[in-house]
Amino acid sequence: MDRKPLLYPEKITEEAAIISSSVKYGDAYDYSMELVDKANSRTSFPIRINKVKNDDTGDTFFQNPRGQVEKCTFQIGNNSDPQFNILFITGTHGEESRLWRAGLEALLQLAEDNFPRTALLEKGQITFDLFSDIHGFDNQSRGYSGRNGIQVNAPLITGRSHDRNPYGLGDRNSEQGRNSLEAVSVLSRSNQKHYKEVCGPLTWIGDHHETNENSQYPSNFFRYGGIMIIAHIFLSKEEQHRLNSLKRCITVTDQIRKVISDILPFAPVRYREQLLYNNPSLRKIVKIRNRIRALGERTFEDIHEKALLLFPHVERDFSLAESIWVGGEMFSIPGILLGPEVMAPQGITTESFQQDLMIRMRQTLAAMEAQLQYAGADS
Amino acid sequence: MSRFSCKTEDISNDVLILPGFQEGLSQRGSWFACSTRSKDFIKQFHRNKKYILRYVIHEPHSDCPLSDGELFHLINTITFSFDEYKNMLQRMEMQYRDIRKRGKLNAFIYILGILTVRWYWWIFLTRGEMSLNNHQNAVKLKKIVRTNNILSRFWKRGKDREIEIALDRTWTFYKTLSGDGLSKYKELVNWAEIQSDDREIYKKIRNAYLDIIKKLTGHSLYAEILPTSFPQRIIFFFNRSFALPLPENVYPVRNLSKELLYESRHSPVYNALDCEDNRAGGNIIELYLLASKKGDPICVADKGPLQLAGTLTRAGNMQRHDRELKIILHVGSDREKESLLEGENRLILQTRILNAALDTVRQGESYLCYYMKEILPVFYKRMRAMYPFRSRLHSLFPWLFITNGIPVASILAAVWLFIDPYYEGKFMQSYTRYYNRILETLDLSYHNLSIEVKNDFALGHINKMINDDRNGSGFRDSIDYINQFALPVSIMDRVLFNNLTMETDQLLDARNEANSFTTIPSEWLGEEHSHG
Numbered sequence: 001m002d003r004k005p006l007l008y009p010e011k012i013t014e015e016a017a018i019i020s021s022s023v024k025y026g027d028a029y030d031y032s033m034e035l036v037d038k039a040n041s042r043t044s045f046p047i048r049i050n051k052v053k054n055d056d057t058g059d060t061f062f063q064n065p066r067g068q069v070e071k072c073t074f075q076i077g078n079n080s081d082p083q084f085n086i087l088f089i090t091g092t093h094g095e096e097s098r099l100w101r102a103g104l105e106a107l108l109q110l111a112e113d114n115f116p117r118t119a120l121l122e123k124g125q126i127t128f129d130l131f132s133d134i135h136g137f138d139n140q141s142r143g144y145s146g147r148n149g150i151q152v153n154a155p156l157i158t159g160r161s162h163d164r165n166p167y168g169l170g171d172r173n174s175e176q177g178r179n180s181l182e183a184v185s186v187l188s189r190s191n192q193k194h195y196k197e198v199c200g201p202l203t204w205i206g207d208h209h210e211t212n213e214n215s216q217y218p219s220n221f222f223r224y225g226g227i228m229i230i231a232h233i234f235l236s237k238e239e240q241h242r243l244n245s246l247k248r249c250i251t252v253t254d255q256i257r258k259v260i261s262d263i264l265p266f267a268p269v270r271y272r273e274q275l276l277y278n279n280p281s282l283r284k285i286v287k288i289r290n291r292i293r294a295l296g297e298r299t300f301e302d303i304h305e306k307a308l309l310l311f312p313h314v315e316r317d318f319s320l321a322e323s324i325w326v327g328g329e330m331f332s333i334p335g336i337l338l339g340p341e342v343m344a345p346q347g348i349t350t351e352s353f354q355q356d357l358m359i360r361m362r363q364t365l366a367a368m369e370a371q372l373q374y375a376g377a378d379s
Numbered sequence: 380m381s382r383f384s385c386k387t388e389d390i391s392n393d394v395l396i397l398p399g400f401q402e403g404l405s406q407r408g409s410w411f412a413c414s415t416r417s418k419d420f421i422k423q424f425h426r427n428k429k430y431i432l433r434y435v436i437h438e439p440h441s442d443c444p445l446s447d448g449e450l451f452h453l454i455n456t457i458t459f460s461f462d463e464y465k466n467m468l469q470r471m472e473m474q475y476r477d478i479r480k481r482g483k484l485n486a487f488i489y490i491l492g493i494l495t496v497r498w499y500w501w502i503f504l505t506r507g508e509m510s511l512n513n514h515q516n517a518v519k520l521k522k523i524v525r526t527n528n529i530l531s532r533f534w535k536r537g538k539d540r541e542i543e544i545a546l547d548r549t550w551t552f553y554k555t556l557s558g559d560g561l562s563k564y565k566e567l568v569n570w571a572e573i574q575s576d577d578r579e580i581y582k583k584i585r586n587a588y589l590d591i592i593k594k595l596t597g598h599s600l601y602a603e604i605l606p607t608s609f610p611q612r613i614i615f616f617f618n619r620s621f622a623l624p625l626p627e628n629v630y631p632v633r634n635l636s637k638e639l640l641y642e643s644r645h646s647p648v649y650n651a652l653d654c655e656d657n658r659a660g661g662n663i664i665e666l667y668l669l670a671s672k673k674g675d676p677i678c679v680a681d682k683g684p685l686q687l688a689g690t691l692t693r694a695g696n697m698q699r700h701d702r703e704l705k706i707i708l709h710v711g712s713d714r715e716k717e718s719l720l721e722g723e724n725r726l727i728l729q730t731r732i733l734n735a736a737l738d739t740v741r742q743g744e745s746y747l748c749y750y751m752k753e754i755l756p757v758f759y760k761r762m763r764a765m766y767p768f769r770s771r772l773h774s775l776f777p778w779l780f781i782t783n784g785i786p787v788a789s790i791l792a793a794v795w796l797f798i799d800p801y802y803e804g805k806f807m808q809s810y811t812r813y814y815n816r817i818l819e820t821l822d823l824s825y826h827n828l829s830i831e832v833k834n835d836f837a838l839g840h841i842n843k844m845i846n847d848d849r850n851g852s853g854f855r856d857s858i859d860y861i862n863q864f865a866l867p868v869s870i871m872d873r874v875l876f877n878n879l880t881m882e883t884d885q886l887l888d889a890r891n892e893a894n895s896f897t898t899i900p901s902e903w904l905g906e907e908h909s910h911g
Contacts, residue, residue: 010558014400018408213402221601252609303598307605310615356595357402358560 004116006372007109009295009365012102017357020101025069025137032104032130036074039111045121047111048075050198055190062187064134071134073198074107077125084124084379086204087195087344088368094136096210099352102361103130103208106368120377127199135187195343204375205232205340205347208364211354225353226298227363229289229324230317232340232347233281240332246272248319250305272320281346282320284374288348289323291370297363299323300353347375387429387530392420393537394453395546395587396438396445396632398553400560409631412436412453413587417461417625424525432529437537439546441635443730443825448737452818453632454534460626461526468520471620475513482509511617519623545580550636561595564588587629594629633822662697664690664736667709667835667870668899670842671877672853674891675898678708678735681867684742688817691740695820704824706732708832711839715904716832728899729828733821735897740817837864845874854878 023031033049040046051060052071061068088106091097107128110117131137195202211222235243249258249271258274261267269275276282289299300323317328327338340347350367352360392415400408414420414434424430434454438445445453486507537543552570556563568588575581597603604621606612665681680687694704710716719728841860845853854874861871880890 010562012559013557014408014560017400021402021408221599223599224595224597225599301602303602303607306607307601310605353599356400356560357408358400359595362559 003373005295005369006116006120006377007106007365007369009297009362009369011109012105012358012361012365014358016101016105017361020098020361021357024066025064025131025134026066028100028131028137029070029072032074032100035104035108039108042113043111044113045076045111045118047107048079049073050075050194052190052194054186055193056186062134062190064138066138069134071131073194074128074130075125075198076107076110076128077121078123079125082124082200084203084376085199085201086124086126086206086371086376087129087199087202088126088371089129089132089205089207089340090364091130091137092132092207092209092339094133094138096212097131097133097137098212098357099208099210099361099364100130102364103128103368105361106365116377120372124203124376124379125199126372126376127195129191129195132191133187192343202344203346203379204371205344206368206371206375207340207347207349208352208367209349210352210360210364212357212360213354222300222304222353224298224355225304226300226323227292227367228300228351228353229285229367230349230351231282231285231320231324231326232338232344232349233279233285233326234345235326239275240328242275243272243318243320243326244315244329246270246275248272248305248321250302250309272318276320282324284346285324285348286321287374288367288370289321291373292363292366295366295369297359297366385429387431389431389433390423391433391435393542393583394434394436394457395583396436396635397546397584397587397591398439398550398636399564399591401631408634410634411587411591412630412632413590414457414628414630416586416590416628420461420628421522421525424528426525426528428528430529432532434532434534435537436534437539437542437546439550439635440543443635445633445635446730446734446737448734448741449633449818449821450534450536451741452814453630454532456630458532460630461523464623464626465520465523465526467623468516468523471513471516471623472520475517475620478509479512479514479517482507482512486510508617509619513618513620515618515622516620541578542580545574545578545584548574549584561592564592564595568592590627590629594627600624633818633825662694662702663705663707664694665707665709666732666735667838667867668711668715668842669838669870669873670711670845672845672848672881675901676842676904677873678732678897678899679867679870679873680736680739681869683869683872684739687736688740688813691736691817691820692813695816695823698820698823698827703827703829704820706736706828706830708732708830709835709838710832710904711835711842713834716834718904719832719899728903729830730825731899732830733824733828737817737821738897837866840864841866841870854881 019028019031036047036049050073052062052073053060054062060070062071088103090099090103107130110121110126246269247254249255254271258271261270261274292299302322305319315328317325319325331338338349340349348367348371350364352363394412394414397411397413399411401411402408434457436445436450436453489507549567549571553563553567556566568585571581571585571588575585603624606615664687666678667681668676669679670676682690698704708719710719837860841857841864844857844860847853849856854877857874858871861874877890880886
């Protein structure tokens with residue numbers, strides 16, 4: 001590794017992992033506030049705490065299963081004239097809330113005075129939303145709002161059986177973005193307004209998901225699958241149509257064909273990698289993936305796709321390169337914009353598959369580090 | 380031919396309980412229980428011999444050791460994993476056995492055709508490669524079937540001093556380590572290698588941690604069973620089925636260290652006085668401290684074992700909403716009440732009482748096992764005999780009806796008849812989750828529990844009667860009073876059971892086993908029960 005690391009994923013402790021999984025929202029909020037206050041007393045880059053306003057009532061309280069609670073985001077770095085503006089989100093789905101502690105770890109490590117970090121923080125600002133879905137945090141349920149826009153997180157998730165529409169095709173279950181504004185939940189509306197007010201125009205967004213023990217049967221197949229990157233890049237309708245008609249270069253025969261079509265000047269484009277070779281956003285994301293690997297973490301390998309070649313299957317998402325995917329027809333045909341795509345021009349969503357919690361947190365920290373390197377320090 | 384007697388061999392397998400961190404049993408992370416490697420485990424058995432298997436479980440010293448119920452559940456999961464594996468192999472064999480037979484015949488005819496008749500159109504009719512279908516699993520099945528020769532399984536706690544010391548040392552070394560799990564386990568492997576100068580236990584610890592590392596860095600199930608490379612695809616072409624991986628030898632058990640607890644200020648234990656809303660409501664288990672003639676007094680739950688399991692699952696769900704579990708312990712006299720709440724006794728009482736609750740559930744589980752094993756097949760077999768069309772060919776009748784009516788439905792019918800992979804999975808999942816939840820409940824309540832000791836007049840009366848034991852009929856006299864005071868039926872059951880087992884010495888072992896771990900030492904209760 002030629003670059004000096006900005007974050008140290010291996011510094012995460014077992015206690016942190018246990019706290020992240022066992023503590024309720026109130027405790028998590030107090031705990032993180034305490035640590036942030038401690039960090040603020042020593043650092044030269046203080047962490048700014050911004051409370052989220054409730055869009056309906058105007059105050060800072062939200063209804064949670066355990067009563068009225070407050071929500072805040074943390075911000076660090078140069079506020080006046082930032083060259084980059086990054087937003088990191090954890091816990092978008094309430095049931096995947098374990099990673100809030102990883103986000104907090106990243107924030108605290110950034111606040112420690114150290115050369116590459118100070119250079120980074122002088123350049124731009126980074127915002128952390130650790131508890132994105134505070135409603136689902138305690139119930140361990142997904143953001144799940146009714147037709148009137150109020151979150152009805154009543155069902156404790158013990159499976160997906162209650163979820164009539166698991167992929168949000170009918171505009172029922174989208175956490176951040178929905179087609180009709182009236183149907184967006186209070187929390188999502190307030191969050192989006194808050195991001196606009198506090199961050200300003202974003203240059204990059206990182207949304208971090210996980211698959212944990214609440215998830216069900218099919219995800220068990222991807223156990224130890226590593227971390228998957230879902231790219232949020234702008235693709236025109238034509239490009240998407242073309243991507244859909246192409247394949248990924250996976251098998252040996254594919255590789256031979258690819259070499260041939262690379263050499264021959266008038267040969268048609270055969271694979272997605274060739275089509276998107278010069279896409280700047282994808283270049284950046286590939287660098288991020290390589291960085292995560294260089295930090296010693298596992299990314300979602302092509303071996304899974306090779307295994308899936310055995311079955312004829314319909315693609316839900318397109319895979320662009322090894323461990324990099326992009327939201328496909330599933331979202332594009334009904335015209336659904338994913339949350340991160342609404343808020344920033346480019347960014348990634350990471351999915352850390354089911355495995356040891358410590359490893360999941362490490363992977364997420366590594367992903368954050370890589371994003372800071374290539375979307376922050378390099379900008 | 381039935382055998383009336385057979386010689387058996389005793390086999391003992393060590394199960395080590397080792398510190399670590401994995402998600403599995405509960406949110407607080409669980410430790411590892413490592414048994415012998417599955418390959419070595421299967422090798423132990425011969426097909427013509429019968430075996431008695433004894434698990435010896437070793438754990439390090441702690442304030443809240445694993446209870447009998449937890450160990451029972453652990454052994455059940457180990458045996459269940461092997462049974463599941465065997466079951467899967469057998470099911471695959473059911474599909475492929477006949478195909479393989481036909482394949483062998485076809486290969487034979489094919490060769491015969493080429494050699495003698497020289498009609499090459501045979502090529503299009505025969506499929507010789509079918510003779511190798513599911514071949515890998517068939518070989519494995521022959522070995523795993525030998526575990527049927529285990530006549531019975533027992534478990535006990537290990538009392539080897541050397542192993543205990545080694546495990547304690549491992550835990551103390553583990554506490555000194557920092558960093559993430561994988562690097563910790565790697566250091567532990569190195570440490571155990573240095574410690575072991577021809578001592579077997581350290582080698583075992585080293586191997587166990589190697590297995591844990593292997594488990595954490597392995598491929599997913601998908602990538603393991605499906606062909607991913609060209610040579611694997613060729614094997615798959617002939618084999619036509621998935622090579623199932625052997626069951627793992629690493630299982631989750633409760634985290635024995637309390638130090639990792641984050642003291643929650645929002646939890647009701649710490650602010651019960653501040654906020655009335657957070658107090659325990661309805662999440663209660665009641666226990667009665669019943670006297671016994673010999674030995675220490677016994678904790679008896681107010682419900683039977685099967686009902687208590689239901690109560691505990693409910694308690695777990697309430698605990699997940701941060702409501703504490705409250706245990707009300709009824710005792711007979713004020714003296715008992717005072718001495719129980721004195722100083723250090725209170726902390727140990729928690730674990731003791733929780734174990735008592737779990738042990739009651741364990742009895743329920745064993746009732747269920749008995750029911751499933753002994754009673755259900757009787758009805759099942761009878762049903763089979765009563766229903767005439769239950770042969771393999773007759774079971775295809777629905778297929779015939781449906782496909783004749785709706786041609787496209789043949790696919791649906793095939794799925795319904797042969798595949799439907801989720802049906803048993805759903806059933807088993809719900810079944811295992813039920814017991815896992817109970818264990819999780821207890822794990823939660825080790826950290827979030829309040830105990831209230833109450834003086835019960837009726838119980839005191841009965842206890843006094845049993846302790847006085849006039850004319851040696853203390854139990855029998857108390858039965859009338861239990862009815863009169865309308866005490867729970869479970870107390871009546873326990874009194875009757877103890878009375879029965881007092882009558883003959885042969886049943887004493889059964890009595891000791893039933894009462895073990897649900898007792899509370901009489902030293903904690905003052906002088907009254909000291910004669911026991």
